[in-house]
Amino acid sequence: MAFFQIALGGLVALLLFATVIAKLPLRWWWIRACEFPRLQLASAALVAALLALPLGSPWGWSLAATGLLVVALQARFILPWTRLWPVQVKDAEPGQTAPCISLLIANVLTPNRRAAELIAIIHQHEPDLVLTLESDAWWQKHLDAGLEAAWPHSVKIPLDNLYGMHLYSRLPLSDTRVEWLIQDDIPSIHTDVTLESGDTIRLHALHPRPPAPNESEETLWRDAELLLIGQAVHRTPMPTIVAGDLNDVAWSRTTRLFCRISGMLDPRRGRGMYSTFHARYPLLRWPLDHIFTTEHFTLVALERLPYFGSDHFPILASLCFRPSRSDEHDTPEADGEERAWARTTIGEASVREQKT
Structure with a gap:
């Protein structure tokens, strides 16, 4: 019993440490990584609290109270991405069909060779835009064969460094640019898309480097890329979608700041997490693949698609x-201090050399 109490105390202390340290405004990857598994930390803390209660001693009650404190602190971040919260992007009117646009995002995992399954999923759902990430020359060959006939407009960046990117579109693209925003091996796509109605919207497709061992010891360069696009969206008041594998969770400090800097909305809020990574480990999942919109859009549907x-x-x-419904949305907005922080982050990332 003594060993159990010590082990339980160590677990609760670790959960509290991970919860508190994630609040520090530091960029080291192992600190920022504590922002990812908030649901897992809260679940573990709840189990620990329930196990501590039957101990019936001041020690047990202290452990239970600390566990419940962790649950409460994590719930503050988790709840907006559940159905207990008001939706941020309003629902489309029933039967609304035009002008609408659908976008499918798939990080293919470069060594994965099950292209036929992804192409079948794409043909089943027939989105207007298909964005693939980590797609190299092998993936381009198979995507071209499966998609070019029905998705004739495209932007292709085949790379073998895990940052290749391909965009296939049924809709015309214009003013298309491939940019290397912060790092010279990380591309991004920026293009205008003409809807069937004749209206033009802008799309930014991103895949910044993750904060992780052997990738980047700090989140500086990922954060700077997101905030740089946030600034661009804020400066250009036109209907915009930002999409991609952002290597960041929806509730992180950086992603929430990106939304305030840009004024963009998250369709997940009030609907669910729609966790996309890791597909093979159900207990280790969080939302890494994102679609953000300006206030000009309403949501018809959001769906996580099958494993491939x-x-x-x-x-x-x-x-x-639906720009006529823009005023129905509560658009987030950054204050002066947050905008200064964003400028400082972008400036620092542009002059510092990354260490891995």
Whole structure:
């Protein structure tokens, strides 16, 4: 029993440490990584609290209270991405069909060779736009064969460094640019998309480097890329979608700041987490693949699609272009201090050399 109490105390202390340290405004990858498993930390803390209660001693009650404190602190971040919270992007009117746009995102996992399964998923759902990430020359060959006939407009960046990117579109693309925003081996796609109605919207497709061992010891360069796009969206008041594997969770400090800097909305809020990574480990999942919109859109549907061999599930969003309903949305907004922080982060990332 003594060993059990000590082990339980160590677990609760570790959970509290991970919860508190994630609040520190530091960029080391192992600190920022504590922002990812908030649901898992809260679940473990709840189990620990329930195990501590039967101990019936001041020690047990202290452990239970600490566990419940961890649950409460984590719930503050988790709840907006559950159905207990108001939706941030309003639902489209029933029967609304135009002008609408659907976008499918799939991080393919470069060594994965189950391209036929992904192509079958794409043909089943027939999205207007298909964005693939980690797609190299092998993936381009198979995607071209399966998609070019029906998705004739495309942007192709085949790379073998895990940051290849391909965009296939049924809709015309214009003013298309491939940019290397912060690091010279990390591409991004920026393009205008003409809807069937004739309206034009802007799409930014991103895949910044993750904070992880052998990738980046700090989140500085990932954060700077997101905030740089946030600034661009804020400066250009046109209907915009930002999409991609952002290597960050929806509730992180950086992603929430990105939304305030840009004024963009998260269709997940009030609907669920729609966790896309890790596809093979159900207990270790969080939302890494994102679709953000400006206030000009309403949501028809949001769906996580089936497994096709990657470590990510694809995700599909169907949106309606409804600028007349913009005032129904509560648009987030950054204050002066947050905008200064964003400028400092971008400036530092542009001059510092990354260490891995």
